[in-house]
Amino acid sequence: xxxxxxRQVAAALVALVGGYLLYLSANPESDxxxxxxxxxxxxxxxxxxxxxxxxxxxxxxxxxxxxxxNVREWKFIRFLRYGKDxxxxxxxxxxxxxxxxxxAGLHKVQDPAWVQTGAALRAYWERAAALPAPPARPxxxxxxxxxxxxxxxxxxxxxxxxxLVAWGEVLIGLGxxxxxxxxxxxxFALLMNFAFLFAGTTSSNPMLILLGVMILLGxxxxxxxxxxxxxxxxxxxxxxxxxxxxxxxxxxx
Numbered sequence: 073x074x075x076x077x078x079r080q081v082a083a084a085l086v087a088l089v090g091g092y093l094l095y096l097s098a099n100p101e102s103d104x105x106x107x108x109x110x111x112x113x114x115x116x117x118x119x120x121x122x123x124x125x126x127x128x129x130x131x132x133x134x135x136x137x138x139x140x141x142n143v144r145e146w147k148f149i150r151f152l153r154y155g156k157d158x159x160x161x162x163x164x165x166x167x168x169x170x171x172x173x174x175x176a177g178l179h180k181v182q183d184p185a186w187v188q189t190g191a192a193l194r195a196y197w198e199r200a201a202a203l204p205a206p207p208a209r210p211x212x213x214x215x216x217x218x219x220x221x222x223x224x225x226x227x228x229x230x231x232x233x234x235x236l237v238a239w240g241e242v243l244i245g246l247g248x249x250x251x252x253x254x255x256x257x258x259x260f261a262l263l264m265n266f267a268f269l270f271a272g273t274t275s276s277n278p279m280l281i282l283l284g285v286m287i288l289l290g291x292x293x294x295x296x297x298x299x300x301x302x303x304x305x306x307x308x309x310x311x312x313x314x315x316x317x318x319x320x321x322x323x324x325x
Contacts, residue, residue, distance in 0.1 A: 079128065086117050086121050089117060090114040091114070094110070094111065096110040098215070107216045108216060111216035152290045153290050154293060159296035159297040162287065165294075166248045166287070167249070169287070170245045171245075172276065173241050173244045174242060177238055187238055189234075190231040190233065190235070193233060193234035197224065197225050197230060200272055200273075201222045212272055217271070237264070244257050250299050251294065251298015251301070252295065252298060254291055258284050258285075258287040261284045265280050269281075
């Protein structure tokens with residue numbers, strides 16, 4: 073118990089330092105070099121804390137273990153996360169998201185400025201990273217993200233990153249459409265939505281984020297009326313220790 077408390081206190085202190093460094097990276101008055109260093113060091117500290125605490129985490133299977141908070145879920149939340157009858161609800165969300173992502177992606181993959189030269193993405197990054205004269209505000213509020221965009225511009229990453237964005241949008245849309253690996257589709261959809269928001273593009277991203285979070289919440293169920301109904305039980309998940317233990321036990325028997 074004493075070791076556990078010491079570990080948790082140490083982790084909390086490191087996490088607080090990481091939070092302060094992320095605060096420095098988001099401060100518009102910070103120096104550019106300080107901003108980048110603070111962001112990456114803060115992010116690494118958070119990852120290290122999570123990895124350390126996860127190493128000692130002992131999850132319960134049917135009943136919460138001593139490492140888990142024993143608070144019952146709301147019936148509605150549990151329904152959205154695990155209930156098979158929630159699949160029709162997710163189907164409607166999936167079709168809307170599929171249309172939005174496939175339409176946006178197909179527009180890009182048919183445009184040479186996206187999939188050949190990357191000129192469209194370069195122009196977008198240049199507008200986002202530009203610093204207008206005061207009192208106008210820049211498109212990107214967070215200096216660390218502006219520095220990251222500028223780094224990619226300076227190194228010509230748009231030549232290959234544009235194709236990644238275009239085809240990524242198509243694949244995300246197809247994942248929503250067919251209910252295939254829908255948890256991954258929702259995760260990468262949210263990643264792209266937030267990337268656009270950080271670059272100062274609001275558009276439909278807030279709505280897509282809200283719906284994407286709901287899909288991610290119910291990733292086990294959202295693809296039940298889809299390929300995941302057959303795919304997930306067959307491939308399992310890398311973090312399902314019970315499945316792997318069962319396979320080892322069957323093999324040894």
